[in-house]
Amino acid sequence: MNIQRILVTGRLYAELAALLPDKRPDKAFRFVAEDELQEADFAWADAYIGFQPAGPFSLAHLRWVHSLGAGVDAFLWKRKWKPDVLLTRTIGSFGEQIAEYCLSYLLRDAQCHDVYAWYQEQRQWKPVAPKRLSEQRMVIYGTGEIGRRIAETLRLFGVSPVGVSRSGRDTPPFSAVYRHDEAGEALARADWVIAALPLTEETHHLFDETFFSCLHNAGFINVGRGATVEEAALVGALENRNVRLAVLDVFEEEPLPPHSPLWGHPHVIITPHIAALTAAEDAARSILDTLDRIEAGEPLANAVDVSRQY
Numbered sequence: 001m002n003i004q005r006i007l008v009t010g011r012l013y014a015e016l017a018a019l020l021p022d023k024r025p026d027k028a029f030r031f032v033a034e035d036e037l038q039e040a041d042f043a044w045a046d047a048y049i050g051f052q053p054a055g056p057f058s059l060a061h062l063r064w065v066h067s068l069g070a071g072v073d074a075f076l077w078k079r080k081w082k083p084d085v086l087l088t089r090t091i092g093s094f095g096e097q098i099a100e101y102c103l104s105y106l107l108r109d110a111q112c113h114d115v116y117a118w119y120q121e122q123r124q125w126k127p128v129a130p131k132r133l134s135e136q137r138m139v140i141y142g143t144g145e146i147g148r149r150i151a152e153t154l155r156l157f158g159v160s161p162v163g164v165s166r167s168g169r170d171t172p173p174f175s176a177v178y179r180h181d182e183a184g185e186a187l188a189r190a191d192w193v194i195a196a197l198p199l200t201e202e203t204h205h206l207f208d209e210t211f212f213s214c215l216h217n218a219g220f221i222n223v224g225r226g227a228t229v230e231e232a233a234l235v236g237a238l239e240n241r242n243v244r245l246a247v248l249d250v251f252e253e254e255p256l257p258p259h260s261p262l263w264g265h266p267h268v269i270i271t272p273h274i275a276a277l278t279a280a281e282d283a284a285r286s287i288l289d290t291l292d293r294i295e296a297g298e299p300l301a302n303a304v305d306v307s308r309q310y
C-alpha cells in the first residue's frame, strides 16, 4: 500500500510534529488541531491519525486510519466503516498502566487505607487486619493484551485470576477462562471483577442487572469502556450490596455529567478516563512501526478486525 500524505490531529498533534517528519522525510505530513481541520485537509490526505474521526469529515476515501488510542469505538461504534480502509490502533504501554491503576485500588482496599485515614482523623488506635491479595478471587473480563497484563501483574501477588472472553479459550496466564454465559459460578465467588472490554455490539450493556445479580458483595473495576455497563443497574447493585465498591475510569457519557448519581456515591471511586494515556513517544513508535509494516506488506499485530469491532 502506498501512503504519501498523512494528516495528524488530536491532542498530541504538536508533539507528533516534533517526532515524525525527521524519521520519515519521504512523507508529507500535516499536523492540525482538531477544531481547525478543513475539508481540504481530508481531500489532500491518504492517511489519517487521530483519537477519533473529526467533525463531519468522511474517512472513506483514505487508505489508512490509525487510532491514537487503544480503543477504536470512536471510529466504529454506531458508524459505517468502509472495509477497504485499513484501521490500526496504537500499541503501547496501556496494559502496564492499567495494571498499575487496578493494583493501586486493590491494595488501597486490601490495606484499608480509607479506614485508617478515617481513624487517624479521629485519633483512634484501632487495628483492622489487612486482607491478602493472594486470598482474593478475581475475575477479569477481557483476555486480550490489557486483560493479560492485569492478570500477569496480579499473579506476582499470588492471585490466580480467572478470565472471561468471547471464546472461553484457555489463555495463559489465566488459571481458567470462561465465556460470559458460563461465568456464573466464578462471579458468585468473586471478590473483584475487573472489566477491560472494548465497546462492541456484543459488549454494549453487558454488565446489566442480570450480571450484577450474580455478584455477592464484590468490588467492580471498569477500565474498558463506560457503555459496557448499564449505569442504573450498577447503582442498584451498590444499593443492595451485590457490589460493595466500584472503581470507575470510564463512563457511558464523558465527561461524567454533574447530575450523575455516581459522583456522590460513598462506595464509588471516579477517575476521569486516565487509567491508560497515550504518550507521544509511544504513539510515534507505533505509527512508524505500522507504516513500515504496511509498506513492507508485513503482518500487522495492531490491525483492527472491523467485523468484530476491535
Ligand SMILES: O=CC(=O)O
Pocket: 068, 069, 070, 071, 072, 094, 276, 278
Ligand atoms: O481509553 C483509552 C484508549 O483507548 O487508549
